[in-house]
Amino acid sequence: MVVLTGPESTGKTTLAAHLAARFDAPWSAEGARAWYAERLAADPAATLSYETVTPIAERQIALEEGALADATRRGSPLVLRDTDLLSTVTYARMLYGSAPPWVEEAAWARRGDHYLLGDVDAPWVEDPVRADALDRDVARATFEAVLREFGCAYEVLGGADWEARLDLAESLVGRWLSKSIGQD
Numbered sequence: 001m002v003v004l005t006g007p008e009s010t011g012k013t014t015l016a017a018h019l020a021a022r023f024d025a026p027w028s029a030e031g032a033r034a035w036y037a038e039r040l041a042a043d044p045a046a047t048l049s050y051e052t053v054t055p056i057a058e059r060q061i062a063l064e065e066g067a068l069a070d071a072t073r074r075g076s077p078l079v080l081r082d083t084d085l086l087s088t089v090t091y092a093r094m095l096y097g098s099a100p101p102w103v104e105e106a107a108w109a110r111r112g113d114h115y116l117l118g119d120v121d122a123p124w125v126e127d128p129v130r131a132d133a134l135d136r137d138v139a140r141a142t143f144e145a146v147l148r149e150f151g152c153a154y155e156v157l158g159g160a161d162w163e164a165r166l167d168l169a170e171s172l173v174g175r176w177l178s179k180s181i182g183q184d
Contacts, residue, residue, distance in 0.1 A: 002080050003112035006143050009123075025071070027079065027082060031083070086152070089107045094142055116172060119158035
């Protein structure tokens with residue numbers, strides 16, 4: 001299982017969709033984005049809070065379970081995640097000082113096999129569900145610290161040139177996939 005993670009506007013969703021198509025693999029979308037977009041559609045004044053971490057985490061788990069079930073049906077050796085509970089933990093810590101203990105425990109138990117950390121050299125793209133008040137460099141450092149804390153294997157995806165970033169992501173996933181199925 002390969003997870004795209006990192007600060008906002010670093011290409012995670014674009015990369016996850018591209019990689020899923022390239023490797024014919026199932027992928028799970030970002031739970032926080034889906035959950036918050038629904039809330040904003042229902043109430044344009046909706047905000048996030050510590051209390052919203054739980055339903056966001058629950059949505060993330062449901063999306064991940066759906067992708068895993070799809071992989072099992074298809075016999076796919078690869079599942080991609082557009083973020084995971086480590087992202088939920090990271091944002092909860094940055095925005096509220098901590099994450100609910102059950103979310104931290106679930107994040108430990110549900111860690112991906114390999115992470116691709118999006119670097120902040122990608123251009124910022126405005127989006128109503130983004131917390132643009134966060135310093136992207138601080139967010140990137142926090143994501144990296146959480147990956148280390150949780151003992152996750154990761155590589156940084158950098159470069160403002162999207163084609164180069166896509167090529168690097170393909171290469172890294174291809175290498176991981178070869179190792180995971182014993183072809184290396």
